[in-house]
Amino acid sequence: MSSSRDQTVADGIRDRFQDLTRAERQLANAILANYPVSGLGSITALAEVSGVSTPTVVRMAKKLGFGGFPELQAALRAELEATISSPIAKHDRWAESAPDTHILNRFAEAVTENLRQTLRQIGIEEFDGAAALLRDRRRDVYVVGGRITRSLADYFFTHMQVIRSGLTLIAPNSNTWPHYVLNMKEGDVLVAFDVRRYEHDVLRLAETVTARGVKLILFTDQWGSPAAKLATHSFRVRIEAPSAWDSSVVTLFVVEALIAAVQTATWSETKERMRILEELFDQTKIFRKFV
Amino acid sequence: MSSSRDQTVADGIRDRFQDLTRAERQLANAILANYPVSGLGSITALAEVSGVSTPTVVRMAKKLGFGGFPELQAALRAELEATISSPIAKHDRWAESAPDTHILNRFAEAVTENLRQTLRQIGIEEFDGAAALLRDRRRDVYVVGGRITRSLADYFFTHMQVIRSGLTLIAPNSNTWPHYVLNMKEGDVLVAFDVRRYEHDVLRLAETVTARGVKLILFTDQWGSPAAKLATHSFRVRIEAPSAWDSSVVTLFVVEALIAAVQTATWSETKERMRILEELFDQTKIFRKFV
DNA sequence: TTCGATCTGAAACTATATTTTCAGAGTGGG
DNA sequence: CCCACTCTGAAAATATAGTTTCAGATCGAA
Structure with missing residues (x-):
């Protein structure tokens, strides 16, 4: 039964997460999302915010080794009491036991700061202008990245490809680049990562x-890349990290936001393209086999 | 009724302590004694530990300006939530210029929340364990991604390749996978994105x-991927985004943090490899030409 | 495709929590 | 001492929480 309680309810949930079903996982995430407060209300309220039914809550409580929901809730209260009464424990309720010096936390701080600085520097017009160019179907779009940023270019390409046609990912080998240039016409767009x-x-x-x-x-x-002076729109992203390498996290953030902006602006078309894509996947499935 | 709520329940109790009757004071002390946990159970339990009857509890709740005991309890939960909420969440309105509804801000909020939740769910042992496996030179490491996550796998590969040898990026086409499996030996590591x-x-x-x-x-x-039950170490990253697609930003965050952890642990070797790599770049440069 | 195994939530049911009622206990003024 | 008042909790009444049942949905294997 309920494993020797040195474990918090949260630990229990994480441990057994793989044994949980879809609805239960949804519930588990809701509990962890606002831990432990969301588990302290009524079972009805919890079921509601989780988007599952109350029986699901009961079932999961039992799976975790409790007799029923009230027992689980009592465990949460007991934890809370233990945590709150000990003055040491106040700190770090979010990252649980992760000490401040752990690389995860230091990285998180760096990235949060990068994000903040970057948002401050990016002009909305810059962003919206870029989105407008990208959604203009008369312009073909080419994407190119460097040694490190190639993955980001690839990510951008994969998503944008669903949104629109006329998109080309430029191969890494610069020997081949003249071939691409040959095809570009005035008004086309080059998305470059540098x-x-x-x-x-x-x-x-x-x-x-x-x-x-x-x-x-x-x-x-x-x-700022030296290419910045040539750019119609450029995004200067802060990339500092407690690492030998720079962080691409915030760059990816801007990429995703840009994709989302274009997608929103062209939703009716994109939606249709996504539907067709789904069908194509279904049809392809029968060809795929492994082991 | 209920006084303009900037006041905590505890404040309210102290303010009106003079107006309380004997039994009510007894109750009030019990609530304050183990605040706020004792108020979070059932009215029956609270009455019991306070040594008063349940009607007394109801009467005091009404005296304090609540409609009934459940309302008082809800107020306690709300306070708790406010107290506990994380340091990262305190996002000061980023750019004053950007209206809240702009996609950049909505995206930033989603990503920040994702990061917060993910940190809460990742155990450090999990993380450190994975880092330890990856830095073990006796183990060969294979990396595989899916349709969307291929770029992340690629990013991971590019960086990790600088840190260590014995690293293989598995090609996207699953037909070729058996060839890779053929080479894997017991104790090797597969890094999979799913x-x-x-x-x-x-x-x-x-x-x-x-x-x-x-x-x-x-x-x-x-x-959670169904493969999670097979994993030695797995990272459940929250990927919600105000977009038709999920966000990979936080996944990339974990990837980078993991790379940084491995790199730090093997710094002397990595440093040397980076030096050599620089030399190689310099030598190659003379071959490269464009336009 | 069909079949079986699982998962899921609506609804019925049960248990518990909460509120109300009310009578007795206490208290202080006359 | 009596009365009028407040306070209090037992117990009834009500409302809500929690559990169980069960039929339909879903998913994977053959």
Whole structure:
């Protein structure tokens, strides 16, 4: 039964998470999301905020080794009492036991700060302007990344591809780039990622294409790629991290936000494209096999 | 009635203590003695520990301006929630310029919340354990991603490749996967990314390799990939976003933090590898040309 | 596809919590 | 001492919480 209680209810939930069913996981997440307060109300209230039925709550309580919901709730209260009464424990209720010096926490702080600074620097017009270019179906869009940012370019490409056609991911090998340039027409858009150490090839490409009337949307870092002066819209993202490498987390954030903005603005089309995509996946499924 | 609630329940009790009767004072003291936990149980339990009757509790609740005991209790829960809420959550209105409804701000809020929740759910042992596996040079490491997460797998691979040898990025086409499995030996590590919609092929791969003694490190979402039950270490990342797609920002965060942890633990070697890498870049440069 | 196994929530049911009623106990003024 | 008043909790009444049952939904295997 209920494993020797040195374990908190939260620990129990995490341990047994894999044994939980869909609805139960939804519930578990709701409990953890606002722990432990959401578990201290009535079973009805908890079921409601979790979007599940009350029987599901009871079932999960039993799965976790309690006799019923009231027992689980009593355990939560007991924990709360233990935590609150001991003056030591006040701190860190969120990251549970993670000490401040743990890399996870230091990283979290750095990223939060990066996000804050970046948001402060990005102009709304800059952002909206870029989104407008990207949703313009008359413009073809090309995407290019550098050694590190290639993954981000790829991520952007994968999502944007669902939203619109006329999208090309430029291969990493710069020898092949002239072929792409050959196809670009005035008014087309190049989305480039260039963070330190700034890559010479990317700058050259930017120079070449902007000279031919192609618009440049640039993702760079707080110091600014030399290509920034050529860009129609550029995003200077803060990328500091307690690591030997810079952090791409906030860059990905801007990428996702931009994708979301374009998607929202073209929702009716995107929706249809997503539907068709689903069908295609279903049809492809029969070809796939492994082991 | 109920006085303008900036006041806590405790404040209210102290303010009106003079107006309380003997039994009510006894009750009030019991509530304050173990605040707020004793107020969070049933009215019966509270009456019992206070040594008064339940009607007394109801009467005092009304005296304090609540409609009844449940209302008082709800107020206690609300206070608790406010007290407990995390340090990260205190997002000061970012850019004054950006209206709250702008997608950038909504996205930022979602991501911040995701980060907070994810930190709460990740155990440090889980994290440190994964880092330990990854820095063990006797184990070869394989990395695989799905349709969406492929970019993340790629990002992980690119960085980890600088840190250590014996690293393989598994190609997207699952037809080729058996070839990789052929090379894996007991104790090797598979780093898999699997978020909804969970991919059957990835699950199959996980089953196959874990059966052969390969350790599985899994990045999944808050609902949990079915492969989680096979994983030695798994990270459930919250990926909600105001978008048609889920957000990978926090997943990337965990990836970067993990890379940083491994890198820190093996710094002397990593440093040397980075130095050599720089040299190699310099040497290659002379071959590269564009336009 | 069909079949079986699981999962799920609506609704019936049961248990408990909460409120109300009310009579007795206490108290202080006359 | 009596009366009028407040206070209090037992017990009844009511409302809500919690549990169980069960039929339909869903998912995976054959």
